[in-house]
Amino acid sequence: MHEMLMIDGLQYSNWSEAIFRQMREGGLSAVHATIAYHENARETLSRIGEWNRRFEAWPELIRPVRQASDIRLAHQEGRVGVFFGLQNCSPIEDDIDLVEVFRQLGVFIMQLTYNNQSLLASGCYESEDNGISRFGRQVIAEMNRVGMLIDMSHSAERSTLEAIELSSRPVIISHANPSSFHPARRNKSDRVLQAIAESGGLLGFSTYPFHLRDASNCSLEDFCDMVARTADLMGVQRIGIGSDLCQQQPLQVLEWMRNGRWSKDKDYGEGSADNAHWPEPLGWFRDSRDFPVIARGLRQRGFAETDVHDIMGLNWLRLLESSTTLQP
Amino acid sequence: MHEMLMIDGLQYSNWSEAIFRQMREGGLSAVHATIAYHENARETLSRIGEWNRRFEAWPELIRPVRQASDIRLAHQEGRVGVFFGLQNCSPIEDDIDLVEVFRQLGVFIMQLTYNNQSLLASGCYESEDNGISRFGRQVIAEMNRVGMLIDMSHSAERSTLEAIELSSRPVIISHANPSSFHPARRNKSDRVLQAIAESGGLLGFSTYPFHLRDASNCSLEDFCDMVARTADLMGVQRIGIGSDLCQQQPLQVLEWMRNGRWSKDKDYGEGSADNAHWPEPLGWFRDSRDFPVIARGLRQRGFAETDVHDIMGLNWLRLLESSTTLQP
Numbered sequence: 273m274h275e276m277l278m279i280d281g282l283q284y285s286n287w288s289e290a291i292f293r294q295m296r297e298g299g300l301s302a303v304h305a306t307i308a309y310h311e312n313a314r315e316t317l318s319r320i321g322e323w324n325r326r327f328e329a330w331p332e333l334i335r336p337v338r339q340a341s342d343i344r345l346a347h348q349e350g351r352v353g354v355f356f357g358l359q360n361c362s363p364i365e366d367d368i369d370l371v372e373v374f375r376q377l378g379v380f381i382m383q384l385t386y387n388n389q390s391l392l393a394s395g396c397y398e399s400e401d402n403g404i405s406r407f408g409r410q411v412i413a414e415m416n417r418v419g420m421l422i423d424m425s426h427s428a429e430r431s432t433l434e435a436i437e438l439s440s441r442p443v444i445i446s447h448a449n450p451s452s453f454h455p456a457r458r459n460k461s462d463r464v465l466q467a468i469a470e471s472g473g474l475l476g477f478s479t480y481p482f483h484l485r486d487a488s489n490c491s492l493e494d495f496c497d498m499v500a501r502t503a504d505l506m507g508v509q510r511i512g513i514g515s516d517l518c519q520q521q522p523l524q525v526l527e528w529m530r531n532g533r534w535s536k537d538k539d540y541g542e543g544s545a546d547n548a549h550w551p552e553p554l555g556w557f558r559d560s561r562d563f564p565v566i567a568r569g570l571r572q573r574g575f576a577e578t579d580v581h582d583i584m585g586l587n588w589l590r591l592l593e594s595s596t597t598l599q600p
Numbered sequence: 601m602h603e604m605l606m607i608d609g610l611q612y613s614n615w616s617e618a619i620f621r622q623m624r625e626g627g628l629s630a631v632h633a634t635i636a637y638h639e640n641a642r643e644t645l646s647r648i649g650e651w652n653r654r655f656e657a658w659p660e661l662i663r664p665v666r667q668a669s670d671i672r673l674a675h676q677e678g679r680v681g682v683f684f685g686l687q688n689c690s691p692i693e694d695d696i697d698l699v700e701v702f703r704q705l706g707v708f709i710m711q712l713t714y715n716n717q718s719l720l721a722s723g724c725y726e727s728e729d730n731g732i733s734r735f736g737r738q739v740i741a742e743m744n745r746v747g748m749l750i751d752m753s754h755s756a757e758r759s760t761l762e763a764i765e766l767s768s769r770p771v772i773i774s775h776a777n778p779s780s781f782h783p784a785r786r787n788k789s790d791r792v793l794q795a796i797a798e799s800g801g802l803l804g805f806s807t808y809p810f811h812l813r814d815a816s817n818c819s820l821e822d823f824c825d826m827v828a829r830t831a832d833l834m835g836v837q838r839i840g841i842g843s844d845l846c847q848q849q850p851l852q853v854l855e856w857m858r859n860g861r862w863s864k865d866k867d868y869g870e871g872s873a874d875n876a877h878w879p880e881p882l883g884w885f886r887d888s889r890d891f892p893v894i895a896r897g898l899r900q901r902g903f904a905e906t907d908v909h910d911i912m913g914l915n916w917l918r919l920l921e922s923s924t925t926l927q928p
Binding site: 321322373 | 640641642645646648649650652653695697698700701704705706
C-alpha cells in the first residue's frame with residue numbers, strides 16, 4: 273500500500289496489463305477512464321463490456337469503482353480503482369433516461385460536449401456558442417439528480433458558465449490548464465476557473481503537451497508554478513491532476529477522437545496537417561509511473577505535505593464522494 | 601406488512617399506480633417483471649429507463665431489487681420489489697458481454713428462447729430442436745458466472761434438457777404448467793419438470809388460461825390439485841407461482857409478443873385466427889389482489905402452512921438469493 277492516495281482525473285490509454293502495472297508502480301489508487309468519445313448507446317455498452325472483461329482478467333491489479341468509497345478500498349488493497357467517464361454526450365443519444373442507466377453502469381462523469389456543438393451545449397472549437405440547449409437543461413438537472421459529474425473540459429466558455437449557473441452541484445474541468453499559462457483553445461480563462469471553484473468543482477491539470485507552455489518541453493518547474501498560481505486563483509482544494517494520458521494508442525484512435533463520424537474533411541484538432549500525430553510525451557512524465565515526480569515537484573515548489581496529498585488525490589476523492597450520490 | 605412473503609414469478613402488465621396498488625393489496629413483496637420480448641439492446645435500455653421513472657414516481661409503492669435480499673426489505677417496508685427478466689435473448693444480440701451488462705442493470709432472469717429458434721436454442725413452437733447452439737453454451741456459462749437465472753419457459757424440450765445438463769446452477773421454468781394437467785405446447789413434460797427439480801430450479805405455476813385445463817373456467821380446486829400433484833413429482837421446495845398476468849395490455853402488445861418483427865404473416869401463438877385476443881381471466885384470479893385466494897386454495901387442498909409459505913414466495917426467494925450472486 274502506497275502512503276499517498278493518488279487519483280488520475282483522466283486517461284484514455286490502450287489498456288493492458290503493462291499499463292495497469294505502471295499505474296500501480298506509480299501509486300495510483302484510481303483513474304477516471306474515458307470509455308466513449310463519439311460512441312452511441314449501444315457501442316458504449318460494448319466499451320463497458322470490454323472493461324468487465326478486464327476486471328475479470330486482472331482482479332489483482334484493478335477493480336471497478338461502483339461507489340466513490342470503493343477508491344478507499346482500492347487504496348487499501350493496492351489495486352487501481354477504475355471509474356468511467358464519457359467525453360461527449362453521444363452515448364445518451366436524445367434520451368434523458370439514459371443518464372441514469374449509464375450512471376447505474378458506473379459512469380461517474382460526462383462532458384456535455386466534445387469540441388463540437390452537441391445536443392446539449394457548444395464545444396470549444398465552434399465559432400458560435402449558444403450556451404445550454406433545452407435538452408441540455410434537462411440533462412444537467414438529471415445528472416445532478418443521479419450523481420453524475422458535469423465535465424466541461426472540451427466545452428466553450430459561455431456554455432461552461434451557463435452549465436455552472438444551472439447546475440445545483442459542482443462542475444468540473446477534468447483535464448485542461450489555465451489559458452494564462454498557455455493560451456490553447458482547450459485551456460480555460462480565469463473567469464471559468466473561478467466559477468468552477470465557486471461551484472465546488474475542480475480543475476484537473478493536464479500533462480498533454482498541447483495544453484502546456486513549450487509543449488513536450490514544458491519543465492516540471494513551470495508545470496508546478498502553474499499549479500501554484502492556480503491554487504492562488506481557485507483554492508488549493510479545487511485542483512487535482514487529470515493527466516490526459518493516452519498511452520499506446522494508434523494514430524487511428526487520435527483520428528477517431530478528432531473526427532468521429534462527423535467530418536469528411538480531416539480535422540486535426542489541436543494538431544495540424546503537418547503535425548497530425550500524437551505529441552511526444554513530457555520527459556519527466558512518461559506514463560503513470562511518474563506520478564511521484566509531480567508530487568516531488570510540488571513539494572519543491574513549496575507546497576505543504578497536506579496540500580500535496582490534496583492535489584494528488586484527496587481533492588478528487590472528496591469531490592467524487594460528495595457528488596456521485598443520488599441527490600438527497 | 602403482510603405476514604406471508606409472496607412473490608409473483610412473472611408478470612408483464614401495463615404498469616400503473618393502480619396495478620402497483622393491487623399488488624400491495626394482494627400482499628406481493630416482489631414481482632418478476634418482463635422488460636423485453638423482441639427488443640434489441642438499445643430498446644431494452646429504454647425499457648429500463650421507463651422502470652427508473654416508475655421507481656422515481658412511486659417510491660412508496662415499489663422499489664428496485666438490486667440484490668435478492670432487497671426483497672426482504674420490500675416485505676418489511678410494505679413495498680413491492682421489482683426484479684427484471686427478459687423473455688428472450690434478443691437484448692444481448694450476438695454479444696456475450698451484454699449478459700453481464702444487463703445483469704448489472706438488474707436483470708435476474710433470461711429466457712434462452714421465446715417460442716422461436718434463437719441464437720442460443722430452440723423454442724417450443726419450432727418443428728425442429730437442435731438443442732443448445734455454440735453461442736448458447738457460452739451464454740449459459742456466462743449467465744452461471746454472473747448470476748442470471750436461465751429460464752426455459754418458452755423453449756423446446758431437447759433445448760431445455762440440454763440447458764439443464766450444461767448449466768452449473770439451477771434452471772427454472774418461471775411460468776408454465778405440467779403437460780399432464782393440460783397438454784398445451786407451452787406446458788412441460790414430467791421429464792423436463794423432474795430435470796428442473798434435480799437442477800435445484802423451480803416451476804412457477806401459470807394462471808394464463810391457455811396453460812390451464814378448461815382455460816378461463818379452470819377451477820381453483822383443479823389448479824390446487826395440479827399444484828399438489830406437481831409437488832409430489834418435483835418436491836414442494838421446487839414450485840412457486842408465475843402468474844403470467846398481462847393486465848391492461850392492448851391487443852397490440854399481444855401481437856408484439858407473438859409476432860415481434862419476425863413474421864409478415866400473422867402468428868396467433870397460443871390463440872387462433874378466430875380467437876386472436878387476450879383470454880378472459882380466471883374468475884377466482886382477476887389480478888394481483890387475488891394471491892391470497894391461491895394461498896387459501898392450497899390450505900384447503902391440505903398443504904401445511906409452511907408449505908403454503910414456501911410455494912407462495914419463499915421458494916422463489918431462496919432460489920433468487922442463491923442463484924443471482926456472482927459465481928463463487
